[in-house]
Amino acid sequence: xxxxxxxxxxxxxxxxxxxxxxxxxxxxxxxxxxxxxxxxxxxxxxxxxxxxxxxxxxxxxxxxxxxxxxxxxxxxxxxxxxxxxxxxxxxxxxxxxxxxxxxxxxxxxxxxxxxxxxxxxxxxxxxxxxxxxxxxxxxxxxxxxxxxxxxxxxxxxxxxxxxxxxxxxxxxxxxxxxxxxxxxxxxxxxxxxxxxxxxxxxxxxxxxxxxxxxxxxxxxxxxxxxxxxxxxxxxxxxxxxxxxxxxxxxxxxxxxxxxxxxxxxxxxxxxxxxxxxxxxxxxxxxxxxxxxxxxxxxxxxxxxxxxxxxxxxxxxxxxxxxxxxxxxxxxxxxxxxxxxxxxxxxxxxxxxxxxxxxxxxxxxxxxxxxxxxxx
Amino acid sequence: xxxxxxxxxxxxxxxxxxxxxxxxxxxxxxxxxxxxxxxxxxxxxxxxxxxxxxxxxxxxxxxxxxxxxxxxxxxxxxxxxxxxxxxxxxxxxxxxxxxxxxxxxxxxxxxxxxxxxxxxxxxxxxxxxxxxxxxxxxxxxxxxxxxxxxxxxxxxxxxxxxxxxxxxxxxxxxxxxxxxxxxxxxxxxxxxxxxxxxxxxxxxxxxxxxxxxxxxxxxxxxxxxxxxxxxxxxxxxxxxxxxxxxxxxxxxxxxxxxxxxxxxxxxxxxxxxxxxxxxxxxxxxxxxxxxxxxx
Numbered sequence: 001x002x003x004x005x006x007x008x009x010x011x012x013x014x015x016x017x018x019x020x021x022x023x024x025x026x027x028x029x030x031x032x033x034x035x036x037x038x039x040x041x042x043x044x045x046x047x048x049x050x051x052x053x054x055x056x057x058x059x060x061x062x063x064x065x066x067x068x069x070x071x072x073x074x075x076x077x078x079x080x081x082x083x084x085x086x087x088x089x090x091x092x093x094x095x096x097x098x099x100x101x102x103x104x105x106x107x108x109x110x111x112x113x114x115x116x117x118x119x120x121x122x123x124x125x126x127x128x129x130x131x132x133x134x135x136x137x138x139x140x141x142x143x144x145x146x147x148x149x150x151x152x153x154x155x156x157x158x159x160x161x162x163x164x165x166x167x168x169x170x171x172x173x174x175x176x177x178x179x180x181x182x183x184x185x186x187x188x189x190x191x192x193x194x195x196x197x198x199x200x201x202x203x204x205x206x207x208x209x210x211x212x213x214x215x216x217x218x219x220x221x222x223x224x225x226x227x228x229x230x231x232x233x234x235x236x237x238x239x240x241x242x243x244x245x246x247x248x249x250x251x252x253x254x255x256x257x258x259x260x261x262x263x264x265x266x267x268x269x270x271x272x273x274x275x276x277x278x279x280x281x282x283x284x285x286x287x288x289x290x291x292x293x294x295x296x297x298x299x300x301x302x303x304x305x306x307x308x309x310x311x312x313x314x315x316x317x318x319x320x321x322x323x324x325x326x327x328x329x330x331x332x333x334x335x336x337x338x339x340x341x342x343x344x345x346x347x348x349x350x351x352x353x354x355x356x357x358x359x360x361x362x363x364x365x366x367x368x369x370x371x372x373x374x375x
Numbered sequence: 376x377x378x379x380x381x382x383x384x385x386x387x388x389x390x391x392x393x394x395x396x397x398x399x400x401x402x403x404x405x406x407x408x409x410x411x412x413x414x415x416x417x418x419x420x421x422x423x424x425x426x427x428x429x430x431x432x433x434x435x436x437x438x439x440x441x442x443x444x445x446x447x448x449x450x451x452x453x454x455x456x457x458x459x460x461x462x463x464x465x466x467x468x469x470x471x472x473x474x475x476x477x478x479x480x481x482x483x484x485x486x487x488x489x490x491x492x493x494x495x496x497x498x499x500x501x502x503x504x505x506x507x508x509x510x511x512x513x514x515x516x517x518x519x520x521x522x523x524x525x526x527x528x529x530x531x532x533x534x535x536x537x538x539x540x541x542x543x544x545x546x547x548x549x550x551x552x553x554x555x556x557x558x559x560x561x562x563x564x565x566x567x568x569x570x571x572x573x574x575x576x577x578x579x580x581x582x583x584x585x586x587x588x589x590x591x592x593x594x595x596x597x598x599x600x601x602x603x604x605x606x607x608x609x610x611x612x613x614x615x616x617x618x619x620x621x622x623x624x625x626x627x628x629x630x631x632x633x634x635x636x637x638x639x640x641x642x643x644x645x646x647x648x649x650x651x652x653x654x655x656x657x658x659x660x661x662x663x664x665x666x667x668x669x670x
Contacts, residue, residue: 052564073570085561089583098579099569146569 002063002076002153002186003028004049009058011044018044020210021058026203029184031177033218035197036207037233042190043158045207049188050156051075062154073102078147079156083163084139086131092118092142093127099150117149120179137168144176148183155180157189161196173199194234198222206230224344228351231278231344237308237319241278243348246270253277256313258293261340265356275354276346281308283342284320288328292335297328311336405647408640409433416637429641436642440622441614449619450649452607453600455538460596461589464547469577471548472555473563490545494606501540502609505530532613541606547592550664554588555581591664594657598650619646 004026011019019041026032034042047053049060051072059066067075078099086095093114100110118124121141131139140160147155157176161169177200180187191197197204198218206213206221206229214226225231231239244253244260251267252259253275260277262270286309295311295318309328311318313336320336328334345354403423408416409432410425436442471483494501504510509526516524530536558581566576582589604620611617626642628634654661 050568052567072567077568079565079568081561081565083559083561085559085565087562087565087580089580098566098571102570102575146565150569 004154004186004188005059005061005064006045006049007059007061009045009048009060010056011041011048011053012056018210019048019056022212024205024212024215026186026188028186031180031187031189031200031202032205033189033191033197033201033203034205034207035191035194035233036213038192039209040207041210042192042207046079046156046158046188046190049075049154050077050079076153077156078150078152078154079158080143080147080160082159084131084143084160086139086142086146088131091128091130092123092134092145095131095142096127096145096149099146113149117145120148120182121145121175136164137172140164140168140172144179148179152185155183155185155187157187157191159191160189161191162193169196176200194236198234206233208233224353224355225278226353228276228278228346231346235280237281237321239278239280239344240284240318240320241276241346242313242316242318243274243276245274246272248272255338256293256295258291260293260338260343262343262345263340263356266345266354270345270354274348276348276351278344278346279338279342281319282321283339284318285337285339286320286322286326286328287335287337288326288332290335290337292337295334295336297330297332297334299330300328309334405640405644408637409644410641411637413633413635413637416640417634428637432637432641433645435635435638436626436645439638440625440642441617442619442622442642442645444615445617445619445622446646446649448616449601451534452537452603452618453597453649455534456541456600456603457593457596459538459542460544460547461592463542464544464592465551465582465585465589466577467548468551468555469581472552473573473576486545486548489543494541498605498609505536505540505610530610532611532616534616536610537603537607537616537618538600541600541603544596547596550588550592551585554585558584587660587664589664590657590660591662594654594661597653601650622646 004024006022006024009019009022010017022045034045036042044053048055049062051067051070051074055068059068061067062075062077087098090098093111096117097110097114100113105113114127115124118127121144123138123141123145126134126138131142134142140163143160160176161172164172173196176189189196189200201218203215204218204221205215208229214221214230216224221230222234225234225239228241232241242255244255246253246262246267247259248271250259251264251271252261254260255277261267262277293313295313298310298312298317301308301310306321306323309320309322311320311334318336322328346352347354404421407421407423407425410427410429411422412426412428415422415426415428467482467486471479471486476482506529508528508530509524513524513526516522530539562580563576566580571579602620603618607616607618607621611621623643623646626639628636628639
């Protein structure tokens with residue numbers, strides 16, 4: 001159990017900055033998932049917490065103690081690697097007990113803890129095997145057991161599930177979640193898989209290009225993405241984004257020539273501004289006829305539980321999920337209804353989300369204020 | 376472009392058999408000659424059929440060239456060289472691969488360059504140092520303080536002199552380096568997370584993992600050490616330190632003596648047996664260590 005504090009942490013390789021000042025706080029016992037595309041610096045951040053990478057500037061504190069200059073073993077973290085990094089010449093028991101052996105734990109106690117941990121991860125029958133004689137899922141368990149046995153303050157997971165097949169990944173995901181509930185150590189889990197991120201996280205950190213884009217509860221991040229990057233990165237199929245100018249007269253944005261009504265609270269203050277508007281495919285309502293945004297069906301993906309229609313609106317792709325009852329075929333012309341309560345509005349230049357609460361409560365009042373003070 | 380035609384096949388076999396005869400021919404001559412009597416070996420034409428005289432010839436050769444002592448010395452020399460090389464090159468490669476030092480590249484290239492300087496090229500300066508170990512220090516002291524120090528310290532006629540100058544090896548270092556570089560970085564990182572320091576990592580991870588590599592290197596280096604001729608010839612004047620390669624010349628019949636080449640060949644056969652055995656016993660690992668990387 002430990003709190004992790006990351007303050008203005010930067011990392012550069014030579015002159016190339018990879019992390020531009022990260023500020024994060026992970027509560028004790030929290031399961032934090034760091035999500036981002038490859039090359040966004042998420043693994044680097046994890047390795048900086050672990051002590052495998054130097055911190056160029058800034059501070060990382062575990063349990064209030066700044067660990068910048070501490071060796072990995074002194075930080076009380078255990079790590080699970082993507083390719084497991086098991087010691088190939090040691091048995092499963094040897095792999096699990098190695099940290100204890102290095103720490104000088106006497107043999108009887110070591111064996112007791114190996115047996116206990118093996119029971120937790122279900123490896124009791126495999127203790128004498130070498131890693132080469134294990135399946136992918138079993139190796140993954142050994143890697144986890146190797147971390148658990150040390151009873152660390154912090155668990156670090158570096159994309160631990162990405163080498164497993166889809167089915168095993170789901171099982172292991174559930175097991176990691178259960179394990180966390182049981183051990184309740186602070187866990188930091190790095191992944192590029194949004195499903196893993198959504199299902200595992202207490203707190204989700206979305207990173208892009210060495211910056212933190214958004215921190216929050218997974219559902220908050222999903223429902224209120226803070227930027228166009230987060231909006232398009234989380235959710236499958238991805239959120240539809242289109243650019244438009246908010247028309248002064250109608251308080252609407254325009255897509256494919258048709259007006260799209262915006263929430264009145266937003267529209268009032270956004271008149272005449274360039275915005276990016278997003279809507280998730282599952283919130284887009286498709287109808288074969290009627291008013292709305294005209295679109296042409298491009299192709300259809302069958303998911304079993306539903307279908308994703310990929311359409312073209314003025315040549316731009318636009319996706320929507322539909323039920324099985326709606327009959328459409330490629331080439332059909334359909335009309336789209338974009339309910340205003342599901343619209344996300346972003347500033348086009350900065351890409352940041354615009355919320356009614358972010359806007360000045362009474363926009364005209366601000367303009368009036370100077371007038372009042374002028375003598 | 377691989378084609379199978381009868382002519383190409385026949386030609387391939389012809390070349391292969393020719394090469395095989397070239398390689399195995401001298402060996403057959405030795406085996407046949409070592410087992411023949413004096414009359415048989417001097418009869419013309421030479422007969423390739425082995426006879427029953429080997430034990431007599433061998434004991435004659437054994438006594439003539441004092442082979443017991445020479446083989447003992449050769450074993451000590453080849454053994455020390457092998458162990459020294461296997462240990463030293465493992466440590467060198469460990470330092471080059473795993474330590475981030477600004478001098479890393481310098482050391483890497485320093486080792487690399489020695490590949491171009493085998494013992495035969497640097498035999499005179501190496502002998503100079505071995506014959507007067509204190510010379511560099513004496514020159515340094517004289518240069519700094521102007522005082523002439525006289526210290527008598529040389530490696531002539533000693534096992535240290537026979538082996539030490541041959542132990543540094545670029546080949547071995549490269550073999551280890553290539554192997555260490557195939558190991559995933561995560562292995563070292565996992566060991567670090569588990570609290571293992573560099574020394575522990577070296578002994579508990581790298582050495583057990585490079586077992587095949589070590590056996591391959593042992594094979595090469597034992598044969599290399601056993602076959603040393605020039606260096607022992609320079610370093611050793613005392614017959615107690617004679618090695619087998621030097622005693623080979625004692626086996627050759629002198630100009631006016633009996634031409635007992637059968638004894639010579641029997642001695643040769645004895646001398647070439649130990650490296651042959653080492654290669655035969657270790658060749659399985661030898662191939663695996665050089666070709667594949669076990670993970």
